[in-house]
Amino acid sequence: MIELVGLTKRYGEKVAVDGLTFSVRPGIVTGFLGPNGAGKSTTMRMILGLDRPTAGDVRIDGRHYDQLKDPLTYIGALLDAKAVHGGRSAYHHLLCLAQSNGIPDRRVAEVLDTVGLTAVAKKKAKGFSYGMGQRLGIAAALLGDPQILMFDEPVNGLDPEGIHWIRNLMKSLAAQGRTVFVSSHLMSEMALTADHLVVIGQGRLLADTSMAGFIRQNSRSYVRIRSPQRERLVDVLHEAGITVVEAGGGTLEVEGGKAERIGELAARYGVVLHELSPQQASLEEAFMQLTAESVEYHAHAGPMEVPQDWGAGWKGA
Amino acid sequence: MSTHQPPMPQAPAAAPDWQAAPGGTYSGYSSPIPIVRTHLGHALASEWTKIKSVRSTMWTLGVFILLVVGIGLLAGVAVRSSSSDLSGQNPLSLGFFGLLLGNMCIITLGVLTTASEYGTGMIRTTMTACPSRGRVLAAKAIVFFALAFVVTLAAASFVAMIQASLLEGHGARTPSTGEWLKGTVGVSLYVALLGLLSLLVGSIIRHSAGAITIMIAAVLAPLVIAMFMFASSMEKIRQVLFEYSIPNQMSVFYANSLSDSGPSGWDPLWIMLGVTAAAFAGAYALLQSRDV
Numbered sequence: 312m313i314e315l316v317g318l319t320k321r322y323g324e325k326v327a328v329d330g331l332t333f334s335v336r337p338g339i340v341t342g343f344l345g346p347n348g349a350g351k352s353t354t355m356r357m358i359l360g361l362d363r364p365t366a367g368d369v370r371i372d373g374r375h376y377d378q379l380k381d382p383l384t385y386i387g388a389l390l391d392a393k394a395v396h397g398g399r400s401a402y403h404h405l406l407c408l409a410q411s412n413g414i415p416d417r418r419v420a421e422v423l424d425t426v427g428l429t430a431v432a433k434k435k436a437k438g439f440s441y442g443m444g445q446r447l448g449i450a451a452a453l454l455g456d457p458q459i460l461m462f463d464e465p466v467n468g469l470d471p472e473g474i475h476w477i478r479n480l481m482k483s484l485a486a487q488g489r490t491v492f493v494s495s496h497l498m499s500e501m502a503l504t505a506d507h508l509v510v511i512g513q514g515r516l517l518a519d520t521s522m523a524g525f526i527r528q529n530s531r532s533y534v535r536i537r538s539p540q541r542e543r544l545v546d547v548l549h550e551a552g553i554t555v556v557e558a559g560g561g562t563l564e565v566e567g568g569k570a571e572r573i574g575e576l577a578a579r580y581g582v583v584l585h586e587l588s589p590q591q592a593s594l595e596e597a598f599m600q601l602t603a604e605s606v607e608y609h610a611h612a613g614p615m616e617v618p619q620d621w622g623a624g625w626k627g628a
Numbered sequence: 629m630s631t632h633q634p635p636m637p638q639a640p641a642a643a644p645d646w647q648a649a650p651g652g653t654y655s656g657y658s659s660p661i662p663i664v665r666t667h668l669g670h671a672l673a674s675e676w677t678k679i680k681s682v683r684s685t686m687w688t689l690g691v692f693i694l695l696v697v698g699i700g701l702l703a704g705v706a707v708r709s710s711s712s713d714l715s716g717q718n719p720l721s722l723g724f725f726g727l728l729l730g731n732m733c734i735i736t737l738g739v740l741t742t743a744s745e746y747g748t749g750m751i752r753t754t755m756t757a758c759p760s761r762g763r764v765l766a767a768k769a770i771v772f773f774a775l776a777f778v779v780t781l782a783a784a785s786f787v788a789m790i791q792a793s794l795l796e797g798h799g800a801r802t803p804s805t806g807e808w809l810k811g812t813v814g815v816s817l818y819v820a821l822l823g824l825l826s827l828l829v830g831s832i833i834r835h836s837a838g839a840i841t842i843m844i845a846a847v848l849a850p851l852v853i854a855m856f857m858f859a860s861s862m863e864k865i866r867q868v869l870f871e872y873s874i875p876n877q878m879s880v881f882y883a884n885s886l887s888d889s890g891p892s893g894w895d896p897l898w899i900m901l902g903v904t905a906a907a908f909a910g911a912y913a914l915l916q917s918r919d920v
Contacts, residue, residue: 337657356752356919356920359755359756359759360755360756360759361752361755361756361919361920362919362920363919376759377759377760379759380665380666381663381664381665381666382756382757382758382759383756383757384659384661384663384664388756390752390756391749391752393748393749394748394749394750394751394752394753395748395749395750395753396678396682396744396745396748396750397748398682398683398684399678399681399682400681403677403678403681404753406677406681407674407675407677407678407681408674408753408757410670410673410674410677411666411670411671411673411674411754411757411758412664412666412670412757412758413664413665413666413670414661414664415661415662418661451753455659455661456659456660456661457659458657458658458659487657488657489657
């Protein structure tokens with residue numbers, strides 16, 4: 312169990328993490344979601360005692376990180392794959408970590424086997440690919456067989472096989488009753504792995520909900536309709552008691568999954584349809600809407616958006 | 629979607645309370661690995677593994693031994709083959725030149741022990757594994773100091789013995805026990821302390837190249853600056869810079885200092901000890917207050 316209470320980190324004027332309060336519970340995968348620069352890594356660094364909070368508190372099973380005497384057997388973390396001395400072999404990297412926590416040396420071989428790095432155990436870490444570095448970081452996190460695991464963007468830069476492996480690993484770790492806390496900026500990734508969801512934007516808590524609840528709330532299903540006889544269709548649907556909403560681009564939208572009914576009505580009344588398609592708003596869209604105001608670095612690609620009433624003042628004149 | 633449901637434990641024995649009390653007494657996963665209350669010894673073992681598993685240690689110490697032994701032997705042979713007499717000088721003093729150059733290697737290794745962890749990002753892993761920052765610094769300091777002292781002592785003693793036997797009967801006097809002690813143990817402690825100071829500067833600066841530059845400047849600059857202080861009004865400063873420059877303080881261990889005033893006997897060791905202790909306090913305070 313990781314508990315954050317009003318956790319805040321300021322760098323000069325800039326607030327990186329702003330009064331975060333939530334808990335990470337055992338036995339499930341908790342996804343920590345937010346756009347780039349939302350403060351996910353800073354939060355994780357504060358949990359691990361690497362950064363000192365400006366205000367607030369974070370405890371692991373009621374204790375501060377630096378009160379843990381053998382932290383690796385308590386909480387394993389993959390912060391970034393690059394936190395390794397490139398001149399040291401994978402084996403020695405893990406060995407020095409094991410020794411510092413009094414973990415038996417045999418665990419080094421075990422975790423190397425778990426992540427599939429046994430063949431390159433004696434090779435220098437700087438020769439590792441990104442995926443191998445990520446696996447070495449995960450091996451370090453698993454070294455103490457801890458009850459809490461924390462991964463910062465573990466699937467970043469991995470190939471599909473590696474992503475699949477990490478997803479299954481996280482699920483099986485949680486299934487063993489461990490606490491798994493994983494950050495990502497990809498909603499689709501979270502939807503596949505997380506049971507619980509914590510969303511932050513610009514350091515502030517935006518949502519703290521179960522994944523199922525989030526999906527229920529945010530995945531709107533509707534039917535999109537295009538027809539050359541719009542008015543007639545609207546009348547027909549209205550009479551049948553179906554609410555129609557005008558969407559942009561000459562299309563109509565009907566909430567819920569009523570595509571069959573609409574098709575039958577259109578056929579009965581001889582209305583021509585150009586499109587009748589059931590739609591599902593993606594979780595990615597829901598996430599983007601949730602974090603839209605808090606995205607730190609907006610891209611300005613493509614043509615500039617022109618406000619609809621642009622030039623209205625002089626055009627009319 | 630299967631992810632809606634919390635996954636069921638695969639091994640019910642590992643989490644017997646899951647169904648009964650999901651939020652309350654649920655204890656989660658418990659590992660078969662024995663829980664150990666760690667202490668400085670664990671950190672020492674870890675740092676020892678670290679220092680011996682990188683190539684820079686082998687390189688710097690290898691070059692160090694090469695310089696100390698090589699230059700020491702060359703000096704001995706050169707003096708022996710020259711016609712002039714040593715006229716009762718301490719033969720151990722010929723070891724000075726090798727150690728003076730060898731210092732650079734010890735400084736480099738000292739700085740790399742701390743600063744390279746910042747350069748590579750390893751420090752985040754280290755501090756996560758051992759959240760007691762003071763313990764990490766102490767373990768690094770002890771392991772490095774012990775290694776630097778043992779290697780320097782071995783190299784310096786070897787050179788001293790060779791020189792004493794090479795120059796026997798060439799007018800060099802037989803060194804006293806005190807001179808032996810200062811020329812081997814004393815100067816080795818001094819060199820190892822200088823390395824430890826570099827380690828601490830590396831921890832403060834957090835940048836390898838920067839810290840090495842600072843340390844080499846600290847060793848050479850006072851002497852070089854003093855050399856160009858011609859004005860008589862600067863005579864006093866010039867004298868102090870000479871006497872307290874690190875090369876001159878090292879030569880005190882062989883009793884062939886540049887001047888008769890200034891530090892003598894074991895003074896240089898106490899001075900270096902004081903400076904290093906102050907640097908340790910500074911490095912420790914910064915380590916506690918700064919984010920990793």
